[in-house]
Amino acid sequence: MSTLSGTRQAWLALSMLDGLGPKGVRQLLETLASPVDLLNLDLTRLRSLGLQGRVVASVLRYRQGDAELQARIDASIAWAEQPGNHLLWLEHPAYPPLLREITDPPLVLYVRGNPEVLSDPQLAMVGTRHPGPHGAATAHDFARCFTEQGLVVTSGMALGIDGACHQGALAAGGPTVAVWGTGLQRCYPHRHRQLAEAIVERGGALVSEMPPDAGPQPGQFPRRNRIISGLSLGTLVVEASLNSGSLITARLALEQNREVFAMPGSIHNTQARGCNKLLREGAHLVETVADVLSVLRVPLRQALDAQPTETAEPRHPLLRWLGYDPLSADRLSMQSGMPVQQVLQGLLELELDGLVQQTAHGYTRVRA
The missing domain is CATH 1.10.10.10 (Winged helix-like DNA-binding domain superfamily/Winged helix DNA-binding domain)
Known part of the structure; x- marks a missing residue:
């Protein structure tokens, strides 16, 4: 087995071991040379690291050739070797640098499409699955304008605001990044299959930390939100109720020392109360695309003093x-x-x- 293959297999094994999450692995690797070394430690050394019993047991099962775990690893490798599919582990040169900075970055990213776009300047746009009459259209228009200005729009491909953001980016002819809460062989929601294909075809990327055949699991959707915010310079909440998962993404963005933006909404709109709450707590208020660009201050593909679009700067x-x-x-x-x-x-x-x-x-x- 080549060094590259051995490294890839070791990272996959660590990502699948019971009880050993991203934060724990990162701490261990501060004292160990590589994941290969960690998996090859003897029992005494494993115990000396203060690992929980189930973690030690998982490592030993892997070393003893656990058939079920090896089958899962082999399936992931087979998926990654198909055209257009990519496997990025934490130390891979193409692993997105902003995501690597968070406290619990995914040990492995499964990527379908263009992995290079994950390192471009990104803005997360999220919101409710049940937008009001103008919410989805607003999300679409702003995503289109951000894309025209050179930002990659990143979202979770859920129904409602997320889907509208991806569509807006595609309408501008640019790439967009969709972070899934399932494996990349299990499109969820199912009705977004065509949207997923369009994202790949237009130079964007589908991303997940779940093995390719993993189905929807409720606890995984909040966890994937840290990836959405972690990939991005900032998170814009377009429309969200008080119990929306979008507020989780905003909180995670703050914890990751990223910017948080929110669009104000009517006090009579229950789907806007989450945004209004964020604004009371200090999020940047967004009425135009320029409100976001002025805060992020990143070099964009188009000069910011170029003739603005109508949505970014109204004529009247x-x-x-x-x-x-x-x-x-x-x-x-x-x-x-x-x-x-x-x-x-x-x-x-x-x-x-x-x-x-x-x-x-x-x-x-x-x-x-």
């Missing part, structure tokens, strides 16, 4: 204050500092241009 000053929740002319005057007559004139112009509509409760943008 009133559009800065107008969203998809109705606002009265008086309220717009207060927010913008413009006289009411000037606001009414501007609203009329925008209405004639088909950009704004008047409703019984006020003025809102028109969805393109």
